[in-house]
Amino acid sequence: MVPPSLHLLGVTVLVAVILFPLPIRAADNPKALSPRTATLRGKVVSLAPLLDKFGARLDRDAAAQWMAFVTEDGTIYPLIKDDATRMFFQDHSLQNRPMQLTGRLIPGSQLLQAQEVRSIVNGQLCEVYYWCDICSIRRSEKKICECCGGPMILREDPVKK
Numbered sequence: 275m276v277p278p279s280l281h282l283l284g285v286t287v288l289v290a291v292i293l294f295p296l297p298i299r300a301a302d303n304p305k306a307l308s309p310r311t312a313t314l315r316g317k318v319v320s321l322a323p324l325l326d327k328f329g330a331r332l333d334r335d336a337a338a339q340w341m342a343f344v345t346e347d348g349t350i351y352p353l354i355k356d357d358a359t360r361m362f363f364q365d366h367s368l369q370n371r372p373m374q375l376t377g378r379l380i381p382g383s384q385l386l387q388a389q390e391v392r393s394i395v396n397g398q399l400c401e402v403y404y405w406c407d408i409c410s411i412r413r414s415e416k417k418i419c420e421c422c423g424g425p426m427i428l429r430e431d432p433v434k435k
């Protein structure tokens with residue numbers, strides 16, 4: 275059996291090689307090794323249909339684990355699934371609608387590690403989080419409230435300037 279972490283690494287490398295064969299060389303260049311921070315606007319979508327267009331078919335298990343941020347100019351940034359982006363995997367209502375992500379671009383690739391997620395509702399930037407009204411608990415992902423066991427609901431509050 276391949277340990278899950280190695281399997282994920284394999285998928286990561288595979289996706290990177292499929293999408294971005296040339297920039298891998300940047301790894302040889304020390305100057306290119308510091309991640310660049312970027313604030314981008316676009317939509318979070320499943321990566322698999324995007325790859326399909328290029329004749330690359332993700333395995334079913336991998337397809338469920340890969341989403342991409344497609345910016346307004348059509349650039350595809352595969353998203354690193356972690357604390358910041360898990361919400362997109364759990365809550366389909368956040369997919370395919372205007373978002374602003376701020377994060378780090380992994381050198382030599384277009385992999386995006388999001389650090390801040392904002393939705394854009396009626397042209398206004400909003401914080402995105404999940405809330406339990408009973409316990410007044412806020413979380414960054416959709417889950418059952420660990421305090422009362424009730425559902426947490428999605429909230430999007432305009433960012434205060």
Ligand SMILES: [Zn+2]
Nearest residue numbers: 406409419422
């Ligand atoms: Zn609760």
